[in-house]
Amino acid sequence: MGGFLDQALNPLADALRVSGYRQQLLSANIANADTPNYKAVDIPFSKTLKAVQAGDQGGLALQTDNARQLAGSPASAGLAAFVHYQRGSQVGLDGNSVDMNREQASFLQNSVVYQADLTFLTGEIKTLNSVITGNVI
Numbered sequence: 619m620g621g622f623l624d625q626a627l628n629p630l631a632d633a634l635r636v637s638g639y640r641q642q643l644l645s646a647n648i649a650n651a652d653t654p655n656y657k658a659v660d661i662p663f664s665k666t667l668k669a670v671q672a673g674d675q676g677g678l679a680l681q682t683d684n685a686r687q688l689a690g691s692p693a694s695a696g697l698a699a700f701v702h703y704q705r706g707s708q709v710g711l712d713g714n715s716v717d718m719n720r721e722q723a724s725f726l727q728n729s730v731v732y733q734a735d736l737t738f739l740t741g742e743i744k745t746l747n748s749v750i751t752g753n754v755i
Contacts, residue, residue, distance in 0.1 A: 630739040655713035
C-alpha cells in the first residue's frame with residue numbers, strides 16, 4: 619500500500635518542496651533589495667524538480683567515521699546545491715543585483731504554482747480518502 623501512496627503523492631510533494639524553497643529564495647531577494655553587495659539568487663524550477671524526482675538531492679552524501687555522528691541533513695539543504703546567481707539583472711552602484719520588478723513577478727508566479735500544487739495534493743488526498751472509506755465525494 620505504501621508504494622501506491624508514494625506513487626500518488628510523491629510527485630506533488632516534491633513539487634511543493636521545490637516551489638516552497640524557491641519562494642524562500644525569492645523572499646530573501648526582495649528582503650535584501652537595499653542590501654549593498656547582495657546578489658540575487660534563484661533555482662531553475664523545472665530542472666530542479668526533475669533532478670529531485672530522479673533521486674538527486676543535489677549534494678554530496680555526508681560521510682561519517684563514527685556511529686555517534688549524525689548521518690542526515692535537512693531536506694532543504696540538498697536543494698541549496700541547485701541555487702545559482704541570477705543573470706541578466708543590472709548591478710547597481712552599491713553592488714546589489716536585485717531587480718524588484720523581476721523578483722515580484724517571479725514571486726507571484728511561484729505563489730500560483732505553489733497554490734496549484736497544494737490544491738492538486740489536497741484533491742489527491744481527498745480522492746484517496748474517499749476510496750479508502752467508500753464515501754463518494
